[in-house]
Amino acid sequence: MNELCHIRSIPSSCFCSPNSKTSQKNPRQALVKVQANRVSISMHNSEMKVPHVLTVAGSDSGGGAGIQADLKACAARRVYCSTVITAVTAQNTVGVQGVDIVPEEFVAEQLRSVLSDMHVDVVKTGMLPSPGIVKVLCQSLREFPVRALVVDPVMVSTSGDVLSGPSVLAGFREELLPLADIVTPNIKEAAVLLGGVPLRSVSDMRAAAKLIRDMGPRNVLVKGGDLPDSSDSTDVLFDGEEFYELRSSRVNTRNTHGTGCTLASCIAAELAKGSSILEAVRASKRFIETALDYSKDLVIGNGTQGPFDHFFALKNISQNSTRQDKFNPNDLLLYAVTDSRMNRKWGRSILDAVKAAIEGGATIVQLREKDVETQEFLDAAKVCLEVCHSYGVPLIINDRIDVALACDADGVHVGQSDMPAHVARTLLGPEKIVGVSCKTPEQAQQAWIDGADYIGCGGVYPTTTKENNSTVGLDGLKEVCLASKLPVVAIGGIGPSNAHSIMEIDVPNLKGVAVVSALFDRECILTATRNLHSLLSEAAKLKK
Numbered sequence: 001m002n003e004l005c006h007i008r009s010i011p012s013s014c015f016c017s018p019n020s021k022t023s024q025k026n027p028r029q030a031l032v033k034v035q036a037n038r039v040s041i042s043m044h045n046s047e048m049k050v051p052h053v054l055t056v057a058g059s060d061s062g063g064g065a066g067i068q069a070d071l072k073a074c075a076a077r078r079v080y081c082s083t084v085i086t087a088v089t090a091q092n093t094v095g096v097q098g099v100d101i102v103p104e105e106f107v108a109e110q111l112r113s114v115l116s117d118m119h120v121d122v123v124k125t126g127m128l129p130s131p132g133i134v135k136v137l138c139q140s141l142r143e144f145p146v147r148a149l150v151v152d153p154v155m156v157s158t159s160g161d162v163l164s165g166p167s168v169l170a171g172f173r174e175e176l177l178p179l180a181d182i183v184t185p186n187i188k189e190a191a192v193l194l195g196g197v198p199l200r201s202v203s204d205m206r207a208a209a210k211l212i213r214d215m216g217p218r219n220v221l222v223k224g225g226d227l228p229d230s231s232d233s234t235d236v237l238f239d240g241e242e243f244y245e246l247r248s249s250r251v252n253t254r255n256t257h258g259t260g261c262t263l264a265s266c267i268a269a270e271l272a273k274g275s276s277i278l279e280a281v282r283a284s285k286r287f288i289e290t291a292l293d294y295s296k297d298l299v300i301g302n303g304t305q306g307p308f309d310h311f312f313a314l315k316n317i318s319q320n321s322t323r324q325d326k327f328n329p330n331d332l333l334l335y336a337v338t339d340s341r342m343n344r345k346w347g348r349s350i351l352d353a354v355k356a357a358i359e360g361g362a363t364i365v366q367l368r369e370k371d372v373e374t375q376e377f378l379d380a381a382k383v384c385l386e387v388c389h390s391y392g393v394p395l396i397i398n399d400r401i402d403v404a405l406a407c408d409a410d411g412v413h414v415g416q417s418d419m420p421a422h423v424a425r426t427l428l429g430p431e432k433i434v435g436v437s438c439k440t441p442e443q444a445q446q447a448w449i450d451g452a453d454y455i456g457c458g459g460v461y462p463t464t465t466k467e468n469n470s471t472v473g474l475d476g477l478k479e480v481c482l483a484s485k486l487p488v489v490a491i492g493g494i495g496p497s498n499a500h501s502i503m504e505i506d507v508p509n510l511k512g513v514a515v516v517s518a519l520f521d522r523e524c525i526l527t528a529t530r531n532l533h534s535l536l537s538e539a540a541k542l543k544k
């Protein structure tokens with residue numbers, strides 16, 4: 001793949017004369033045409049070109065392989081995926097119960113719809129169940145050339161059911177494979193392509209790769225997922241000159257249904273983004289290995305071959321089971337914020353301090369460890385998170401988004417000069433809690449725009465925990481609360497002697513107080529927290 005590959009030959013049927021109906025309806029196409037005449041296709045400043053894979057494959061009703069796997073794989077690799085469906089299968093984790101082949105004319109029509117309208121970078125093929133379908137596909141590829149073609153020569157499902165019979169072999173060998181940039185047979189498919197001799201070892205796979213390359217594809221990847229008695233999972237890539245043995249550990253799981261489709265789609269997606277074949281194959285193999293590992297214990301269906309989870313990268317967002325998933329503003333009632341200097345002064349570990357605060361009734365905890373080494377901070381965060389979750393209390397990390405991500409904390413709290421809240425939101429995803437320190441109504445408004453969940457307003461009173469921190473006082477706090485669309489927690493110099501004056505401020509979104517010294521700079525954190533909690537609970541009751 002070189003840079004010039006981005007300049008694709010555009011089929012003339014895409015473009016119409018300036019007076020034609022299409023160009024009137026869609027001014028963007030006319031613009032593309034003018035630019036295409038000047039050799040390069042560039043988009044308007046505000047337009048984003050999305051890498052695009054078209055998959056030509058069968059539907060798997062069980063959702064694990066075929067079109068469904070292709071869509072998930074491309075989405076997981078952040079590539080757009082359009083679909084031409086060649087067959088509808090009735091399939092589950094037990095096997096294939098039925099196959100309904102789409103008539104070749106209608107496959108041709110789907111191909112025309114997509115390829116005449118959309119800029120497709122890479123075509124990936126899966127189940128091609130009839131010689132007629134192979135033929136119309138090859139015709140379309142000649143009419144609408146794309147940058148790369150990935151052929152997964154799907155023939156037999158892992159359950160042993162035939163997905164496309166020997167009648168397609170001639171079309172594969174004579175027409176399709178010579179157009180392919182890469183073909184990805186598993187060991188059984190490699191054997192079928194070569195006339196039936198079974199593959200039993202990596203050296204058989206190398207020999208097969210060489211023979212299949214003689215059929216015309218530029219690269220051959222023989223997949224070893226089904227190689228018997230193998231402790232690792234080795235695939236062999238042959239580019240005509242070099243053999244590459246790509247190894248990964250074999251994940252011990254039943255959930256390998258759809259690995260072949262996913263691997264081919266991933267390769268297509270990486271090629272669409274501009275990777276070389278070797279880079280694309282390596283990245284895709286890594287993706288499969290990680291996905292299988294994350295999904296090894298999934299239980300979907302009663303059969304012997306289950307599907308796996310393509311979106312393991314979203315795991316942090318979706319599997320926070322011990323805490324109620326949505327942020328509850330009432331958790332801000334007693335917000336305990338740790339301080340490493342105070343813990344050192346009293347000879348306590350972060351964990352002991354957090355435990356005591358939770359037992360005393362803290363409703364949310366923030367680790368604010370300004371002068372602790374990263375590794376120590378992360379280790380502490382992990383154990384604190386366990387304790388917090390066992391009590392159903394959210395744990396927030398001050399400032400350090402990396403630490404929050406690494407330990408899967410419930411959220412982060414950022415100041416005005418830390419990572420901007422909208423960046424924190426993007427990095428952490430939609431479900432995590434993002435809090436922002438604000439002193440002014442403008443900052444409160446910005447926090448809301450940035451997608452924060454709450455704001456911390458202060459310092460309300462002078463404090464020793466933060467140097468050079470100007471105070472906003474009760475009036476400033478009230479002003480910010482009135483301007484804020486988000487719930488507010490007051491912070492700065494707050495303790496049992498003044499907490500009631502804060503809770504008396506008559507604004508519904510002022511939810512509680514955040515406290516450092518009044519909890520952690522005390523001989524007994526448990527007692528200090530308990531006292532403050534009962535005072536705040538009373539005040540909150542009166543507020544209602």
Ligand SMILES: Nc1ncnc2c1ncn2[C@@H]1O[C@H](COP(=O)(O)OP(=O)(O)OP(=O)(O)O)[C@@H](O)[C@H]1O
Nearest residue numbers: 158186223224225226233250251256258259260261
């Ligand atoms: N248990 C496993 N652990 C790690 N990698 C695996 C495992 N099973 C398969 N793979 C990998 O997944 C990819 C697909 O391999 P496989 O040989 O299973 O394809 P396939 O038989 O076409 O897939 P399908 O099950 O979708 O028909 C290869 O990269 C292979 O090495």
Ligand SMILES: Cc1ncc(CO)c(N)n1
Nearest residue numbers: 058059060065066127157
């Ligand atoms: C539709 C379909 N395509 C491909 C495979 C191969 O895994 C399958 N089982 N089903």
Ligand SMILES: [Mg+2]
Nearest residue numbers: 158186225226
């Ligand atoms: Mg397999």
